[in-house]
Amino acid sequence: MSSRTRRPGALVALVALFTAGYLAPYLLPTVVGRLSAGLGLTPTQAGLVGSVLLLGSSTAGFTLAARGERIGPRRAARAGLLAMAVGYGSAAATGIVPLVVAGAVLGGLGSGMATAVAVAGIAGRSNPHRASTLGLLSVSATAGALYLTLPHVGGGHAAPLLAIAGAAALVWPVTARLPATHATREATAASGPLPHRRSGAVLAGGILCWSLAQNALWGVSGRIGISQAGLSEVTVGAVFAAALGAGLAGVTAAGALGSRLGRAVPIGAGTVAIAGCVLLSSTARDLATFATGEILWNAVYPVVLSYLLGLAASLDPRGRWAVMVGAASSLGVACGPATGSLLSAGAGYPAMGLTLCVLLLLVAGPMTAVARRGSGRPLVPGSVHRRGGAPAAVLAGRGPGTSLVPQMGAPEQEVAAVPVTAGRRRAVRSAFGLARPGDRG
Template sequence: MSSRTAPPWPLVALFTAGYLASYLLPTMVGRLDTGLPLSATEAGSIGSALLLSSAAAGFLLAARVHRVGPRRLARAGLLLAAAGYGAAAVSHSIPVVVAGAVAGGFGSGTATTVAATGIAAQPDPHRASTLGLLSVSALAGIVYLTVPQLGPGHGLPLAAIALTALLAWPATGRLASPAPVTTAPGGTGRLPHRAPGLVLAGGILCWSLAQNSLWGVSGRIGLDQAHLTEVTVGLVFAVALGAGLLGVIGAGVLGPRLGRALPVGGGTVLIAGCIALSASATGPTTFATGEIAWNVLYPIVLSYLLGLAASLDRRGRWAVLVGSASSLGTAAGPLTGSVLATRAGFPAMGAVLAAGLLVVALPLAAVARHTGGRPLLPGTMRRRRTGPLLEAAALAVSTSGPGGTVPAAGLPEQPVVEIPFDTPALPDRAAYGTAGPRQATAAPGPGAP
């Protein structure tokens, strides 16, 4: 069974195990600050080191999944994640915690790399990405609601990530070897769509940086500027995570109906407004509105960005590289938000982040429009007002890369059905005026005998 026909659930399990660390980063860093003799900056640095290690795994392994094998690589990543996070959870030695977090981050990045490669080979990568985001969002919400009830300590979030890695281990048995990707004679295995892929990777780095700059200081905004209690801030975050689940479900329902350009570009513009609103909040209503609306939109846009990256390369290399670029932005986000908030204040920080999102919204939407857009497959053509000839020309240009391969898209290819036409044969000119079998069969005229 090739990876293109393998069920997506093993990939969803790997995706969940790999992404959970970034979703639990706020509570992980907060508990490192209170459970160990670390300052807030030092605890944040450990979180950044974890995410940087995860991103490094993606950059190093992006082109090696097919060579090593997804099952072997996934098991190694899950084992490293479980061992690293587990050691950091049970130890109170700062060097051991740092080493465990870095090792666990590399394991998480390895699992995410295998998952992204497999998702890119799925017939509908957007649907598989949406399922992964839905799974990790739901699990993170459960952890956020459960961990505070189990008591203090830095080890609980780390133990939850290690346990998730162990629970995902059985899913690796369902991973199939990837289908070989052939190229035309004289072709190479170079990355397709290099310019759009680089724009997408750079754009999502800045996009993730803005998201996590706000996420890293949202608690401080609620406590210091909106004058909320810690319990109220926690309730707002819990509701926001629940709203994020609705956003993921909404992304799955929308699917390719709106294309990719509108959700990516328009969603990014709306997120910029939510960030500015949350950062300038001075009361509970404004703060809750901004945070909840932001968490609804964030997973919708992220699912389309991940689906777009998966569609650029059947081997999943762009999906891995774009995901690693997103991890880099996630790692630098909390530090960027803290610096901006300290030097300029929360409202100015929100304005800067919102302006940055507006700047990257246009190139991201352009890549989605001209590289992705509504998926077209070989042998199919959608009727648009631009006309079939222009559409066929656009399809021919987009498939002129090495090997003539077309990225996987979200709709199944429709079979081409031949329609027979029963056209009566014209009589042979030599048959006129002769007798016998070749005589014309036309009805006699009025003057005929």
């Protein structure tokens, strides 16, 4: 990410892109539910359409992980937003299932491109955890407002898709604050080998399963509330809005907490707590149990996600691991609706919840191990990495006011060879009490 994207206006653009890109996964329950009701699809078929939509998002993320630096942030962001507006808009305008699926795939590709640009830019900032926290706050607030509004707009599939397309159109103007291209030196550095390959691969695999488990439940949460807990769509929408409001509070708390606990404790303990909430929500048969599980779950989920994104950003200041981990998360999200639909149809909601709970507990260990190894790893290459240690890296990551310490992502200073004459060598040895008998002549 070019240094030009670190100006204040670029942060606004990155947060807006993050919001637009993540809005489709956040609205997944209502999208899947309305596809089922409005197009006459079975729950499994609607879940598959949701999975195809998000599979396009993950595909775009993996593609841009290798080519984003060449395309440039502004061009990639605008291409993604255009694909979102056209794809989701066309899907909302028709009731023909193949055309709806085609539009959803195009929109999903656009969501993935917007998200990839956002997370790469966030990784290049001096405080990626703060930037990702702002993004999660924005998308949680937007999705919460839509959950309160959509039940009163109509029962067709068009409303949530038009909302996502409209968000893309609203974000388009702020892309002017992104740089058009990357500096040649930075593009060359971004094409080099990925650092911390083992930790990055473990984190990507873990977050894939982590996202799959949670979104398998999230994709069928609306049906659990309506069919198993006996609630109306308006009540379920109010519960989701309250849950996303709790997510706002959780992300705010995570932003205030910062790095005081490191990354391992929030990721490990948070994933265990999420596993319990998943089990509680899947077994809910009344409003109190359903609301408790959903609200607690959504309060913890964005907190853990913000630390996971910060961990991915710390593995590579150029943002490549952040994009790849984000794409892996989107792939898990994409497989979630189909997984949840198949498990719930075959074994019922409680058995599905138990299966997902076990999966979350299994991936909590590897992700926590990566966080323990990576939480103290300095983000600054060169001399800080070799001699300054973690305290110097922390100072380097604080931005303005630490001009004597290299900033994150700064190139290593070249070491110049200084010729030393014999007379200077004798003077240095004499100054440190290391003079030899032959030095006195």
